[in-house]
Amino acid sequence: MAAIEARGITKRFDGGGGAAVDGIDLASTDGEFLVLLGPSGCGKTTLLRMIGGLEPPTAGDILIGGRVVTDLPPRARHIAMVFQSYALYPHMTVFNNIAFPLQAAKLPKETQKQKVGWASGILGIDHLLDRKPRQLSGGQRQRVALARALVREPNVFLLDEPLSNLDAQRRASARDELQQFQRRVGTTTLYVTHDQVEAMGMGDRIAVMDQGRIRQVGTPLEIYDDPADTFVATFLGSPPMNLIPDGASGLLFGFRPEHFVPASDATGDDAVRFPFHVHRTEYLGAERLLYGAVGETRTIARFPANADLPIHVGATSEFAVRRRDLKRFDRETGLRRDQIRGIG
Amino acid sequence: MAAPVYRASLPDANELARERRRARLRRFGGRSVLYSAASFFTLFAALPFAWMLLTVFKQNADLYDPNHNPFLYNSPPTLDNVRLLFEQTQYATFIRNTVFVSVFVVVITLVATVPAAYSLTRLAGRWGESLGIAIFLVYLIPPTLLFIPLSRVVAELGVRNSWWAMVVVYPSFTIPFCTWLLMGFFKSIPWDIEEQAMIDGYSRLGAIWRTVLPVSIPGLLTVVVFSLALTLHEFVYALAFVTSSAEKTISIGVTTELIRGDVYFWQSLMAAAAIVAIPVAILYNLFLDRFIAGFTLGAVKG
Numbered sequence A: 001m002a003a004i005e006a007r008g009i010t011k012r013f014d015g016g017g018g019a020a021v022d023g024i025d026l027a028s029t030d031g032e033f034l035v036l037l038g039p040s041g042c043g044k045t046t047l048l049r050m051i052g053g054l055e056p057p058t059a060g061d062i063l064i065g066g067r068v069v070t071d072l073p074p075r076a077r078h079i080a081m082v083f084q085s086y087a088l089y090p091h092m093t094v095f096n097n098i099a100f101p102l103q104a105a106k107l108p109k110e111t112q113k114q115k116v117g118w119a120s121g122i123l124g125i126d127h128l129l130d131r132k133p134r135q136l137s138g139g140q141r142q143r144v145a146l147a148r149a150l151v152r153e154p155n156v157f158l159l160d161e162p163l164s165n166l167d168a169q170r171r172a173s174a175r176d177e178l179q180q181f182q183r184r185v186g187t188t189t190l191y192v193t194h195d196q197v198e199a200m201g202m203g204d205r206i207a208v209m210d211q212g213r214i215r216q217v218g219t220p221l222e223i224y225d226d227p228a229d230t231f232v233a234t235f236l237g238s239p240p241m242n243l244i245p246d247g248a249s250g251l252l253f254g255f256r257p258e259h260f261v262p263a264s265d266a267t268g269d270d271a272v273r274f275p276f277h278v279h280r281t282e283y284l285g286a287e288r289l290l291y292g293a294v295g296e297t298r299t300i301a302r303f304p305a306n307a308d309l310p311i312h313v314g315a316t317s318e319f320a321v322r323r324r325d326l327k328r329f330d331r332e333t334g335l336r337r338d339q340i341r342g343i344g
Numbered sequence B: 001m002a003a004p005v006y007r008a009s010l011p012d013a014n015e016l017a018r019e020r021r022r023a024r025l026r027r028f029g030g031r032s033v034l035y036s037a038a039s040f041f042t043l044f045a046a047l048p049f050a051w052m053l054l055t056v057f058k059q060n061a062d063l064y065d066p067n068h069n070p071f072l073y074n075s076p077p078t079l080d081n082v083r084l085l086f087e088q089t090q091y092a093t094f095i096r097n098t099v100f101v102s103v104f105v106v107v108i109t110l111v112a113t114v115p116a117a118y119s120l121t122r123l124a125g126r127w128g129e130s131l132g133i134a135i136f137l138v139y140l141i142p143p144t145l146l147f148i149p150l151s152r153v154v155a156e157l158g159v160r161n162s163w164w165a166m167v168v169v170y171p172s173f174t175i176p177f178c179t180w181l182l183m184g185f186f187k188s189i190p191w192d193i194e195e196q197a198m199i200d201g202y203s204r205l206g207a208i209w210r211t212v213l214p215v216s217i218p219g220l221l222t223v224v225v226f227s228l229a230l231t232l233h234e235f236v237y238a239l240a241f242v243t244s245s246a247e248k249t250i251s252i253g254v255t256t257e258l259i260r261g262d263v264y265f266w267q268s269l270m271a272a273a274a275i276v277a278i279p280v281a282i283l284y285n286l287f288l289d290r291f292i293a294g295f296t297l298g299a300v301k302g
């Protein structure tokens, strides 16, 4: 039984052209950390809000725990949501913020106290309970918001870019904490982000979205190694996958920069060769990037920094990609034309 | 400001001392300008009150002699004027009526404006803003135009010549003004906390009650203060709809009963004004900070 499921869910805003969310089917498995990844404005927040019951869908159904909840108000869905802003109640202490869902459920005072103690213990904010939200740092606010989500032991966590308000340093450690936290409590989580590093690092599975549609669902490995279309191929990975038009087949050849190596290093005869004209090299500490072109198409190759390369800027040399690292895409639709794994 | 001068050598001690002295002087100068401005405005605002209080206890002979200094008691102070106010007019009744009218008007205003402002900011979409402005425009129609049609309303409701007439009519200007004021407030409150409260287990009404209203207390106070002030100083409707002394409020009661033909009972008039002004002033001062916060917020965002 899926903890969260969307069936043909669609949202059109009044007077807003096309659909913000366009017929999405998506199901999480129980206890998984599912990441919704996509560029800004692709409809992630809208989808999350429909699952939370804050936005009525134009069409389709939402199921939580196998039950259709499309017409139920948010309070009847028994979910917890963490907003991008954390949405702490400014007029309440941290204790009352965390206890708020318990008050709503009319639990006895003693139980409330005990549960707030438990949740704030897990997140290490016991010492902040008497403060007001404005006296907290960004990271502390995030923990309070998480504690408030945790305290009612919901069916599902919905998190909307919860790390985007933190500075870059805090973000890396918060990513780690958040994932460990989810593993420990084991609650099914739908996590929205536009940051591929967050998605790859945290997700059990990733659903890649673009323009209101799901492009691919799969484990980080599947999404990275076997992108279902050119959007996914270029949205993930930094630098992104190279896409070279192939004259003979009329297809696009796609390969990751780290799979693009001098022909002399590509052993066996299953390699596809390309003449690579190098314009520029970039040295990034741990790795080295070669910027250049295959024919007219900009192409990038990536090597470990210590790799010994007989390459000269301005020269053209023979490079190759192993056949199994080469993906084929339709030039018109962008869809994969060879066998792939992990399409959702 | 002079352009900064960059020296190659270090400035000597003398120069540093001079620099410091100049800075101190500048600070002192800034301070004195600030304080003299503040003193001036304090005086400007307080002087009429002081004069009013002094006048209350003056004897007629003292007050009407143009050779007397108006800020000194040339004859001994007297309580006769206050006695006249309470014994020869129904001043206590005026106060009672005013309090009743104010309480009713404030409550009606709150009950009407909170849902109105909320729905206009949150639920009415892009029409909300224009509707809010349209409602505010109603406030700008002067009572001198409106009292004629409203007198029909008052008559139909059977509240002519009763302070209930004011309870019925005053919300017609407090509600538009305060709706517009509150809209500014609600706009400044993030949606998030309300939606969060709905996720956390409350209905929309429950969420509003527990998050939006507590956060907008400065706004609600501003509404109370404004509807109170508008009610206290309203004159035209009160004059038009009420004639019997027992139903009058202070604003018309004292002016109609203490100005008899061309005889002004100045000291009693002043006493009547001071007795209501002082408690109101104290009340406002208690909430001054929140009131200012509320007013500026409403003003900027509205």
Ligand SMILES: Nc1ncnc2c1ncn2[C@@H]1O[C@H](COP(=O)(O)OP(=O)(O)O)[C@@H](O)[C@H]1O
Binding pocket: A013, A014, A016, A020, A038, A039, A040, A041, A042, A043, A044, A045, A046, A047
């Ligand atoms: N309340 C709304 N009214 C009209 N259009 C909206 C509203 N909310 C979002 N949209 C539009 O829907 C699209 C998706 O928005 P959103 O779900 O916020 O994207 P994301 O969270 O992926 O950045 C955007 O084009 C946005 O402009």
Ligand SMILES: [Mg+2]
Binding pocket: A041, A044, A045, A046
């Ligand atoms: Mg978003």
